[in-house]
Amino acid sequence: MSMETDNPLGTFLRDRRSRMDPVAFGFGGGRRRTPGLRREEVAQRANISPTWYTWLEQGRGGAPSADVLNRLAAGLMLTEPEREHLFILGLGRPPEATYKTSGEVTPRLQRVLDAMPFSPAIIKTATWDVVAWNAAAAMVLTDYGKLPREQRNILRLMFTNPGMKAAQEDWRSVARYVVGSFRADAARAGAGAEIATLVEELSRLSPEFESLWRDNYVAGHADGLKRLHHPEHGLLELEFSALAVDGRPELGVIIYNPATPETAGRIQSLMMRRADPSPAD
Template identity: 70%
Template sequence: MSTDAPNSLGTYLRDRRTRLDPATFGLSGSRRRTPGLRREEVASRANISPTWYTWLEQGRGGAPSADVLDRIAKGLMLTEPEREHIYMLGLGRLPEARYQPVDGITPRLQRVLDGMVLSPAIIKTAMWDVVGWNRAAAVLLTDYSKLPREGRNILRLMFGSDHVRARNADFDSIARFVVGAFRADVARAGASTSAEVIKLVMELSRLSPEFEALWQDN
């Protein structure tokens, strides 16, 4: 087990456990000598042996597996940064990236975009769905507010529109770059084999023989 200090993983797990309110999980808070959940309650929520969980808090039993850490993260209701932290403490590395769909952006981030009055700016997901844009982008690029949600995808717009092709003199080079960048983005997000990516790739391949050839060309 990789640690920054003696039993740092156990110390962190114990701290997270004592911060949880038993009432949140329908458990009685009376007759408890210490705050938070008991070890066996966390073990039950994580679907692991109470003995194994106790050993982890005590710094015994060796390094946990990634699956065990994921179960504990779920049992302790850890945030994604907290999950990454227990991976660093327990395994000395970050967890493998896993894809998390994004539906929109925060009002604070939208204000940042709106503050860029003279610069067209958009925010896209790993799937290349545009989820945020400013007025300059709507004027010079595309007014995404007039498109249905599924239509706010850069790849669908690029490979499904003759108008977009006509606006780009070197379309072939741009298309190759875009497909390569899309492949890198979904790989970085841990989404290469996700159902969402597979569905989008199949749709684009039916829509555009050029996309299909570039995707298969890898």
């Protein structure tokens, strides 16, 4: 079996150090047998024992700790995807999540939403703040653009907005599912501290939320069926799918597709009215 197959962690470390310029990091250039940093130089940058680093490259000494891998990632100036790959090779899992979000969505992501004219779609953070939406979402779900930024939160709307509550066919079941999915998303993203204030606020404002939160129910949020009562077009049946955003683990996309021909027709009617709001003669 080749060394690359037998010790992929060592192969990855050797490859990354071979790409680094010694002079740029204050090490003498001179004549070197191989390109990049020496093992002892990587160990120095990562503040670990040169012997331990050598063993890692040679596949000896057992699995490294998460702390050692984080030091190596910093010393080798790995990108976030490279750091995640390092953890998977070294420990068989990604690094523990550390929540961070700018709340900004690129124009490219917005264009993805806008390319679905009859499928409501939103982008939310792990704390369920809605940070982007398309025109169909504004017509069918909520016109987030008319809300203050701090009010564009799915949990806050679900438990404090009477119109949102009235639109749900079985509000209690939907609310339980939403709270369980929210709990799972926040924990997965390492956002426990970030949701504390929202949880405290909603527990104070809504006895229903407080009861559901104390229940500790956890749910997935991959896909399902949503039934909404639109004030003008009646029942809308929507299939939803939750998708991740590559490179932005703190964001998720939810797309709602019409589940029946009747719903598709009603959404198209809504969107046509939006495009031509003038009353008929």
